Amino acid sequence: MIWDECLNRLRDECSQQQFNTWIKPLQVKYTPPNATETGKSGTLTLLAPNSAVLQQVHEKFFPKIKMWFNELEGENAPAVTLSIGSSTAISTDIAETVAAMEKKSDAQGHVHNTGFSSYPADSSDFEFKSHLNSTFTFDNFVEGKSNQLARAASQQVTENLGNAYNPFFIYGGVGLGKTHLMHAIGNSIQKNNAKARVLYLHSERFVADMVKALQTNRMNEFKVFYRSVDALLIDDIQFFAGKDRSQEEFFHTFNYLLEGQRQIILTCDRYPKEIQGLEERLKSRFGWGLTVAVEPPELEMRVAILMSKAVQFGLNLTYEVAFFIAKRIQSNVRELEGALRRVMASAHFTGKPITIDFVREALKDLLSLQAKLVTIENIQKTVAEYYKVKTSDLLAARRSRSIARPRQMAMALAKELTNRSLPEIGEAFGGRDHTTVLHACRKIKELIAENADLAEDYTNLLRILST
Amino acid sequence: MRAFPLPQQATLSVQLPDEATFDSFYSEHQNAEVVARLKACFFQEVSTLSSKPEQFVYLWGSEAVGRTHLLQAVCHACMTLGKECAYLPLRDHKQFTVEILEGLEMLPFVCLDDIDYIASNAIWEEGLFHLYNRIRDNAGYLIVSAKMPPREINICLPDLKSRLMWGATFQLHELSDEEKVSALVLRAKLRGIPLSAETARFLVYRLSRDMQTLLNQLQVLDEASLVAKHTLTLPFVRSVLEI
Numbered sequence: 001m002i003w004d005e006c007l008n009r010l011r012d013e014c015s016q017q018q019f020n021t022w023i024k025p026l027q028v029k030y031t032p033p034n035a036t037e038t039g040k041s042g043t044l045t046l047l048a049p050n051s052a053v054l055q056q057v058h059e060k061f062f063p064k065i066k067m068w069f070n071e072l073e074g075e076n077a078p079a080v081t082l083s084i085g086s087s088t089a090i091s092t093d094i095a096e097t098v099a100a101m102e103k104k105s106d107a108q109g110h111v112h113n114t115g116f117s118s119y120p121a122d123s124s125d126f127e128f129k130s131h132l133n134s135t136f137t138f139d140n141f142v143e144g145k146s147n148q149l150a151r152a153a154s155q156q157v158t159e160n161l162g163n164a165y166n167p168f169f170i171y172g173g174v175g176l177g178k179t180h181l182m183h184a185i186g187n188s189i190q191k192n193n194a195k196a197r198v199l200y201l202h203s204e205r206f207v208a209d210m211v212k213a214l215q216t217n218r219m220n221e222f223k224v225f226y227r228s229v230d231a232l233l234i235d236d237i238q239f240f241a242g243k244d245r246s247q248e249e250f251f252h253t254f255n256y257l258l259e260g261q262r263q264i265i266l267t268c269d270r271y272p273k274e275i276q277g278l279e280e281r282l283k284s285r286f287g288w289g290l291t292v293a294v295e296p297p298e299l300e301m302r303v304a305i306l307m308s309k310a311v312q313f314g315l316n317l318t319y320e321v322a323f324f325i326a327k328r329i330q331s332n333v334r335e336l337e338g339a340l341r342r343v344m345a346s347a348h349f350t351g352k353p354i355t356i357d358f359v360r361e362a363l364k365d366l367l368s369l370q371a372k373l374v375t376i377e378n379i380q381k382t383v384a385e386y387y388k389v390k391t392s393d394l395l396a397a398r399r400s401r402s403i404a405r406p407r408q409m410a411m412a413l414a415k416e417l418t419n420r421s422l423p424e425i426g427e428a429f430g431g432r433d434h435t436t437v438l439h440a441c442r443k444i445k446e447l448i449a450e451n452a453d454l455a456e457d458y459t460n461l462l463r464i465l466s467t
Numbered sequence: 468m469r470a471f472p473l474p475q476q477a478t479l480s481v482q483l484p485d486e487a488t489f490d491s492f493y494s495e496h497q498n499a500e501v502v503a504r505l506k507a508c509f510f511q512e513v514s515t516l517s518s519k520p521e522q523f524v525y526l527w528g529s530e531a532v533g534r535t536h537l538l539q540a541v542c543h544a545c546m547t548l549g550k551e552c553a554y555l556p557l558r559d560h561k562q563f564t565v566e567i568l569e570g571l572e573m574l575p576f577v578c579l580d581d582i583d584y585i586a587s588n589a590i591w592e593e594g595l596f597h598l599y600n601r602i603r604d605n606a607g608y609l610i611v612s613a614k615m616p617p618r619e620i621n622i623c624l625p626d627l628k629s630r631l632m633w634g635a636t637f638q639l640h641e642l643s644d645e646e647k648v649s650a651l652v653l654r655a656k657l658r659g660i661p662l663s664a665e666t667a668r669f670l671v672y673r674l675s676r677d678m679q680t681l682l683n684q685l686q687v688l689d690e691a692s693l694v695a696k697h698t699l700t701l702p703f704v705r706s707v708l709e710i
Contacts, residue, residue, distance in 0.1 A: 174628070236626065269626065334630065365638035366617075
């Protein structure tokens with residue numbers, strides 16, 4: 001076939017990367033000549049998936065392709081054209097329905113000069129609601145080294161919708177601001193055009209909608225709904241993994257929207273190629289536009305995020321306190337925000353000013369490790385080692401001071417650190433009565449108040465046993 | 468209140484004990500803040516909208532510190548105000564499938580008890596993650612409880628773990644012995660049985676000192692005192708509990 005020969009020549013002429021990026025995505029559609037065009041050889045249309053590929057192929061390769069067509073087939077060569085599109089079958093009725101929707105939208109006087117359709121959906125199941133969170137904007141997105149590229153690209157997307165970076169793929173670890181950026185783009189699009197149909201959803205929602213549509217035999221409505229948006233924002237697309245039917249449907253929706261220069265924005269916890277359980281054709285398409293990463297915030301940025309959130313919450317937070325929190329919470333922005341919420345709750349409850357000491361106390365709930373499981377046996381062993389006596393001596397009948405004091409200490413710690421009853425504790429210390437345990441606890445309490453050395457022993461043992 | 472959502476309710480029987488209210492929860496000292504905050508979040512908020520509530524609360528603490536009681540107290544408070552609420556004990560998650568989480572986001576308040584029990588279970592973790600997102604989208608409220616703080620809980624799905632850290636986290640602290648005495652006296656009073664501090668102290672010192680055991684024994688004593696028509700004197704308590 002003539003196109004195969006052209007591909008061979010292109011493979012020789014350009015680098016592997018150029019070929020994979022610009023030529024491989026092209027699809028070919030042949031239209032035979034109609035009855036009035038006797039003698040002609042029909043038309044071969046090269047379909048580019050998006051405007052970026054179209055532009056590159058048009059500038060760099062298309063003149064050569066046309067020349068090779070003439071060279072290879074002479075007068076019998078089919079006409080060759082280049083346009084955005086996909087040969088993937090989109091059922092005619094859906095395409096027509098979407099077209100009708102857009103026509104209806106125009107008839108209703110909606111703004112359409114930026115490619116927005118703004119169609120009000122009729123279906124109750126697929127009723128249009130953007131699901132955008134208006135609190136996530138570019139203004140309150142704290143920028144730092146770790147996310148400045150993603151933020152700049154996001155703004156570019158809103159300024160050149162459907163063209164600049166399509167699809168726009170943001171990836172990175174959890175709680176680093178991907179969703180914030182996504183909503184910020186959506187909000188910005190809506191700010192520029194209130195009638196734009198911007199749809200934000202988590203990937204799970206797409207899957208759930210599709211399952212529902214399949215169950216109720218309303219797949220066409222489902223397709224029409226998702227293909228009628230101006231911008232489709234899907235969060236956490238890694239959850240498409242392993243859901244083959246959803247992937248297939250998303251693949252068609254994706255192609256349809258891209259052909260129509262509708263913006264697609266996706267977030268993921270990893271680079272597209274690394275998503276396990278996702279079809280290769282999807283992975284490949286996710287990389288057609290721009291892929292940007294967001295990294296964990298550095299210390300200064302975490303401080304800035306805390307200060308910004310504090311303003312949002314109406315909280316008076318000093319730089320020193322923000323620094324104190326940011327140094328201790330490094331994992332992600334969500335945990336930072338959670339810590340700030342906890343501090344705010346405590347401040348409201350106690351009415352105290354937010355100092356470093358106050359924050360240290362308030363965040364104990366958040367940061368403290370679970371107390372080690374402490375048993376009476378463990379306490380006996382630790383106390384015996386601490387006082388350099390034998391564990392068996394603690395359980396024996398001996399009453400000398402050198403043994404009695406460690407024994408009392410161990411009993412007091414057993415009462416403090418375990419939920420065992422006093423008779424149970426007494427039993428564990430060589431079958432002693434519960435009143436002996438009670439006496440030991442009172443004695444140690446008295447001695448802690450009077451004797452600094454013993455108080456220190458108690459504190460040390462408590463620390464050893466509970467950390 | 469829905470103790471569980473459709474469609475699996477036939478397989479699970481969860482009932483809220485009448486006693487599990489805010490009033491019957493002893494909350495002096497260390498736990499006063501968390502109780503006040505929960506009341507503000509879920510009780511005062513729905514009645515007065517006077518303070519901005521926490522949409523997500525993570526409650527953690529060791530066994531028998533009262534996590535279940537507080538979650539159920541939230542549900543009681545909701546019922547009092549005519550608000551729908553779901554309480555789901557994930558300790559029993561093997562009795563149902565993850566689909567039980569579907570549709571919970573339609574309720575304004577959702578309480579998930581003992582989420583530790585679904586930790587490291589990939590299907591349940593993903594189900595909980597999606598539920599969290601849906602509740603967030605619907606501006607609902609979610610309270611979860613666990614034995615460990617969010618940093619320490621053995622959740623494998625990082626997306627879920629970070630979301631659990633997002634809300635306000637509170638630790639429920641174990642009561643001191645004297646607080647346990649006061650808690651027993653309070654609970655006995657609410658049951659209409661006089662219990663002296665001396666008798667309560669006797670129970671604390673002679674029984675296993677976790678609150679669940681103490682409250683179970685109080686229940687035993689309550690029933691015995693009703694049958695014998697006898698007040699809870701020390702000799703009576705000794706003879707009933709054989710200690």
